[in-house]
Amino acid sequence: MIIVYFAINTANAQEISSQFDYRLGTGISLLGTGDMRTLMVENELNYKFNWYLATSVSLAYAKSNSGVFEASSFFQGNLNFYLSPFKNDGKGDFRIGAGLSTYDVSDTRIFRTENSPEGFFVEYAYDERQAVGANILLEYTRTLGEKWLLGIKSFTQPYFNGDINSGILLKVGRVL
Numbered sequence: 001m002i003i004v005y006f007a008i009n010t011a012n013a014q015e016i017s018s019q020f021d022y023r024l025g026t027g028i029s030l031l032g033t034g035d036m037r038t039l040m041v042e043n044e045l046n047y048k049f050n051w052y053l054a055t056s057v058s059l060a061y062a063k064s065n066s067g068v069f070e071a072s073s074f075f076q077g078n079l080n081f082y083l084s085p086f087k088n089d090g091k092g093d094f095r096i097g098a099g100l101s102t103y104d105v106s107d108t109r110i111f112r113t114e115n116s117p118e119g120f121f122v123e124y125a126y127d128e129r130q131a132v133g134a135n136i137l138l139e140y141t142r143t144l145g146e147k148w149l150l151g152i153k154s155f156t157q158p159y160f161n162g163d164i165n166s167g168i169l170l171k172v173g174r175v176l
Contacts, residue, residue: 019048021149023141023173029062030166031074031105036067038074042169054082054095069107070124074165076103080135090143097137101157103165104130133159141171149173 022045029040040062048054060076080099088095111125134157141151149172156166 018176020176021046021048021173022176023149023151023171025151025153025169025171027153027169028167031062031064031072032068032163032165036064036069036072036107038062038064038072038167040167040169042171044171044173046173048088051087051089052084054084054088056080056082056097069109071108072105074103074105076101076165078102078135080137082137082139092143093139093141095137095139095141097135097139099135099137100132101135101159102130102132103159104128105163129161129163131159131161131163133157133161133163141173143175147175149175 025042025044027040029038030036031038040060042058042060044056044058046054046056056078058078058080060078061073062076063071063073065071078099078101080097082095082097084093084095086094105128107127109125109127110122112123114121135155137153137155139151139153141149144150151171151173153169153171154167156164158164
């Protein structure tokens with residue numbers, strides 16, 4: 001009887017995939033309602049509680065040389081919780097998320113230009129700020145084979161200091 005019990009439990013354990021997955025995403029972010037168009041890269045670790053609930057932590061970096069400033073970049077950390085209203089069946093997963101975000105933004109702008117007999121001079125001003133805000137997310141992920149994931153994520157992040165960041169990322173991942 002004990003041998004049968006262990007044989008059944010071992011077979012069931014082999015069928016259950018990991019509840020963790022890692023995802024790498026890249027895409028476009030509009031920092032400050034589109035004032036700066038950034039190229040963003042995100043690393044994300046997800047944990048699936050059950051077919052309906054999941055959580056993730058992520059770190060992101062974005063940089064731009066296009067917009068109202070000469071350059072802008074940010075580092076970002078996020079903690080999100082997701083609801084899969086149509087059930088994460090292991091093949092396709094549409095999920096709605098919300099969470100917290102914190103970021104550190106650096107902006108560089110031209111402060112002053114001067115054309116003198118010695119030459120042309122440009123002075124730059126450098127601003128840095130940190131903010132905490134909320135995440136609102138929509139995401140769809142499709143499983144390819146047993147371990148690979150391909151998805152798309154759209155997000156908006158209103159920050160408590162008045163900043164806003166919105167964007168869309170294409171993601172590839174692997175079940176761990």
